Amino acid sequence: MIRITxxxxxxxxxxxxxxxxRLRWALEEAGLPYEVRQIGFEDRDSKSYxxxxxxxxxxxxxxxxxxLFESAAIxxxxxxxxxxxxxxxxxxxxxxxxxLFAAMNTLEPHVQNLVEIDLFYPKxxxxxxxxxxxxxxxxxxxxxxxxxxxxxxxLERRFTVADLLMSLVLEALRHTDLVAEVPTVDAYRLRCQxxxxxxxxxxxxxxxxxxxxxAAA
Amino acid sequence: MIRITxxxxxxxxxxxxxxxxRLRWALEEAGLPYEVRQIGFEDRDSKSYxxxxxxxxxxxxxxxxxxLFESAAIxxxxxxxxxxxxxxxxxxxxxxxxxLFAAMNTLEPHVQNLVEIDLFYPKxxxxxxxxxxxxxxxxxxxxxxxxxxxxxxxLERRFTVADLLMSLVLEALRHTDLVAEVPTVDAYRLRCQxxxxxxxxxxxxxxxxxxxxxAAA
Numbered sequence: 001m002i003r004i005t006x007x008x009x010x011x012x013x014x015x016x017x018x019x020x021x022r023l024r025w026a027l028e029e030a031g032l033p034y035e036v037r038q039i040g041f042e043d044r045d046s047k048s049y050x051x052x053x054x055x056x057x058x059x060x061x062x063x064x065x066x067x068l069f070e071s072a073a074i075x076x077x078x079x080x081x082x083x084x085x086x087x088x089x090x091x092x093x094x095x096x097x098x099x100l101f102a103a104m105n106t107l108e109p110h111v112q113n114l115v116e117i118d119l120f121y122p123k124x125x126x127x128x129x130x131x132x133x134x135x136x137x138x139x140x141x142x143x144x145x146x147x148x149x150x151x152x153x154x155l156e157r158r159f160t161v162a163d164l165l166m167s168l169v170l171e172a173l174r175h176t177d178l179v180a181e182v183p184t185v186d187a188y189r190l191r192c193q194x195x196x197x198x199x200x201x202x203x204x205x206x207x208x209x210x211x212x213x214x215a216a217a
Numbered sequence: 218m219i220r221i222t223x224x225x226x227x228x229x230x231x232x233x234x235x236x237x238x239r240l241r242w243a244l245e246e247a248g249l250p251y252e253v254r255q256i257g258f259e260d261r262d263s264k265s266y267x268x269x270x271x272x273x274x275x276x277x278x279x280x281x282x283x284x285l286f287e288s289a290a291i292x293x294x295x296x297x298x299x300x301x302x303x304x305x306x307x308x309x310x311x312x313x314x315x316x317l318f319a320a321m322n323t324l325e326p327h328v329q330n331l332v333e334i335d336l337f338y339p340k341x342x343x344x345x346x347x348x349x350x351x352x353x354x355x356x357x358x359x360x361x362x363x364x365x366x367x368x369x370x371x372l373e374r375r376f377t378v379a380d381l382l383m384s385l386v387l388e389a390l391r392h393t394d395l396v397a398e399v400p401t402v403d404a405y406r407l408r409c410q411x412x413x414x415x416x417x418x419x420x421x422x423x424x425x426x427x428x429x430x431x432a433a434a
Contacts, residue, residue: 077314
């Protein structure tokens, strides 16, 4: 049985974004059953968890002795088992891999930089001074993505695991209007997230948090 | 014949770091011949280049009609063709893929954030205010890497393409003492870069720039 780790609970700003959702969605698309091992923030630095995940992040993927981390690497692994997520043709699979890395290294670092400014340091002077260029960096990548998607429904000729990942990277900008301001990209995000597997994965992801709501302070 | 793109020339601070070096090194390890298509900064936004690379970055990899971008995705593709870079065993290959994504999404965004502060905005007030936390974020990842590498020569049981990539991500901190301050990580970086294929790739990478030195202003 496939087992993934997820945080027992995350604050509302991270619900719908934390990275177990990526895996849940892919596993639903692939029709692979899985179980979830819930961990707390306090477990991130334990020696046993660091043995599975050297940086203390979620998720970890475990199956028959194989341990993987990095959500995008796990997505790639799951996708190799299901044509629903990636073509069996090596050239098409390589293009999907290209887009997985584009989502993780060309888009997400800029998205996360802005998320950090807006959600973690909104009152810091440096964050206010830094923000315009951080926004410009995000817009530049969204414009590149928009030009590429012009005339395309998905990054390549059909939905793949790279679209799943890209749409969730874009989702992290939900506290802004930046995606809405780029109609081609916004339509693409909605097209990906209209899939039944996303609805199922999101519901399971949120239900876990709802069941572990901390007592009010 | 494999063809990769590289910038005709980059300023000294980027020489030894720009991403064609990653591919040159991997191609040397794999023993695959290649040619280089040099482009200028002005080519990044051309319609024809954007058709190959939607974000205008280097490198692009072309071979028999297949076009790939994202240096780590190209490394993964090259590695699938050579056991010198990645095991043929699916479980070991998946671990290598995990580390490729760790280098690109867990380490490099923090490294690049600090590079940007130090090399692009050293005099900005926001950069000075931001720097301590940016350094702390890098140190946290270096410490995680150090704990993992304790007792290991490489990320997994033997050198793979993930070590190649990780060592070059670490190299981008060369303007600081941060890697030198973590002996396990520094020794690992040097161990990777002692490989003859790295020396050959670096020499070719630098020779191209030397041959295209712009006229003094």
